[in-house]
Amino acid sequence: MSILFQQNRGLWWDGDSFHFIEQTLLPFTEKVIVTRDWRVIVDAIKRLAIRGAPAIGVSGAYASILAFREAKGEMNQWREWSSLIAKARPTAVNLSWAIQKLLDASDQFEGNPEDAILATANKIASDDEAMCEQMAEHGLEVVPEGSSALTHCNTGFLVTYGIGTSLGVLRRAHEKGRLEQVYACEARPLGQGARLTMWELGRLGIPGTLLCDSAVGRLMQDGKVDFVMLGADRIARNGDTANKIGTFQLAVLADRFHIPFYVVAPSSTFDPAARNGDDIPVEYRSDEEVWKYQGNQVAPAGSGAYNPAFDVTPNELISAIIREDGIIKPPYRF
Ligand code: MRU
Numbered sequence: 489m490s491i492l493f494q495q496n497r498g499l500w501w502d503g504d505s506f507h508f509i510e511q512t513l514l515p516f517t518e519k520v521i522v523t524r525d526w527r528v529i530v531d532a533i534k535r536l537a538i539r540g541a542p543a544i545g546v547s548g549a550y551a552s553i554l555a556f557r558e559a560k561g562e563m564n565q566w567r568e569w570s571s572l573i574a575k576a577r578p579t580a581v582n583l584s585w586a587i588q589k590l591l592d593a594s595d596q597f598e599g600n601p602e603d604a605i606l607a608t609a610n611k612i613a614s615d616d617e618a619m620c621e622q623m624a625e626h627g628l629e630v631v632p633e634g635s636s637a638l639t640h641c642n643t644g645f646l647v648t649y650g651i652g653t654s655l656g657v658l659r660r661a662h663e664k665g666r667l668e669q670v671y672a673c674e675a676r677p678l679g680q681g682a683r684l685t686m687w688e689l690g691r692l693g694i695p696g697t698l699l700c701d702s703a704v705g706r707l708m709q710d711g712k713v714d715f716v717m718l719g720a721d722r723i724a725r726n727g728d729t730a731n732k733i734g735t736f737q738l739a740v741l742a743d744r745f746h747i748p749f750y751v752v753a754p755s756s757t758f759d760p761a762a763r764n765g766d767d768i769p770v771e772y773r774s775d776e777e778v779w780k781y782q783g784n785q786v787a788p789a790g791s792g793a794y795n796p797a798f799d800v801t802p803n804e805l806i807s808a809i810i811r812e813d814g815i816i817k818p819p820y821r822f
Contacts, residue, residue: 496691498646499543501613506550511646512537515687526551526558526573533576533583536678540647541721541757542616545582548573549609552590556602563601567591578769579730579798580721581759586612612756613649619754619812620650627657627717627752627810631666635714638671638707641732642684643719643752644692653719654752655688657810662694669695671713675732676701677777677795701734708745716742720753720809727803727820728765729753733796739805748807755811758822765800773797 499508506529510519521537523529529551532538538547555569574587589612590605597604631637637658644655651659661667670689675681682698689696699707707713716738722730729735729751742749762768775793779785787793809816 496645496651496688497649499538499547499649501550501610506547506554508532508538508547509646510537511539511684514646515683515690524554524557526554526569529554530573530576539680540642541580541582541719542648542653542754543646544577544580545586545756546609546613546616546649548576548583549586549590549612552587553602553606553609556605563594566594577771579771580757581762582721582756585756585759616648616754616756617650619756620648620652620656622812623653623752623754623810624651624656624660626812626815627654627750628661628664628666629815630715630748630750630808630810631657631661632714633666634668635666636669636671636712637661637667638673638704638713638716638738639685640673640681640716640718640735640738641675642680642688644685644688646684646688647719652688653754654717654750655685657717657752659692659694662692667694669697671697671699671707673699673701673704673734673738675734677773677781679782680732704738705741708741708747713742713745713747715748715750717750717752720751720757721798722762722768723751723753723758723809723822724762724764724768725760725820725822726764727806727809727818727822728762728768729801729803729806729809730765730768730770730798731801733799736799736801736805739801743805749805750808750810751801751806752810755813758811760822765802768800770800771797 552570559566574584593604593608594601644652672681672685720729778793779787
């Protein structure tokens with residue numbers, strides 16, 4: 489197993505090939521895929537083998553580099569393939585944002601466009617890593633001494649080029665002795681909390697407690713949560729925030745119990761074209777993901793299913809948004 493995997497990296501580029509942890513196999517099988525084929529990355533994004541907003545932005549950028557190399561200087565071919573990469577998943581704006589940055593770089597550069605787009609992809613990755621550290625530093629300010637956090641989905645090193653978004657904050661807070669433990673929602677239907685967050689917490693030595701998504705009201709009523717901290721897939725100009733399905737109900741419950749509700753996201757997750765949550769496209773996924781859990785059928789064949797992958801939390805339920813440039817409080821005007 490690669491040294492970078494041992495150092496808790498979820499994805500990396502070696503100058504020639506792209507490496508990523510096959511997230512669908514976690515927590516039981518730790519497998520790294522190495523590829524020079526952009527189609528493998530697109531397929532991985534669609535299957536959620538690579539997932540999480542910043543990670544799909546960085547992976548999309550390197551997929552586009554691989555597409556460029558395959559296109560052998562045919563710019564129209566490269567643009568067509570890059571637009572397919574940008575459409576692999578619709579909600580996390582980081583993906584289309586990253587591809588647009590590469591297209592802009594190729595337009596503005598005189599000389600070999602590969603140099604420009606490779607430099608841009610590398611910058612997207614290194615900026616992402618740096619932004620994670622900056623968010624963690626700012627986020628520490630809101631973590632009370634000896635506290636317990638509730639998080640949702642998976643927001644750690646698997647989903648960024650660095651330490652993560654909200655899990656990055658929680659990781660640094662635990663290292664500094666401020667944070668005692670993390671409660672993690674299961675995040676059905678695909679179990680990113682159960683499979684991935686619990687796995688990351690274990691690797692990092694952070695005490696973690698798993699709960700079913702439906703147990704959150706009781707957890708808060710029991711007084712066990714000091715604050716909620718989670719990530720985002722797209723944030724509109726007014727602060728409305730799309731994130732993993734279930735986030736909205738967590739925000740409503742946090743409001744009911746006067747528990748601070750924090751979103752941690754880098755600037756690449758903010759969409760200047762979205763005026764509010766109505767402008768955010770929400771991905772709906774297959775019925776099968778609801779009928780089955782980890783490949784096992786849990787509902788009668790032929791049952792109907794409702795499977796939005798994300799919901800949108802209205803800005804008035806968000807206590808603050810933690811970005812690489814600081815802690816932003818309402819009213820939000822991005
Ligand atoms: O469908 P997923 O697993 O890609 O959803 C991911 C999330 O909702 C994360 O919380 C989000 O990307 C923010 S953290 C990087």
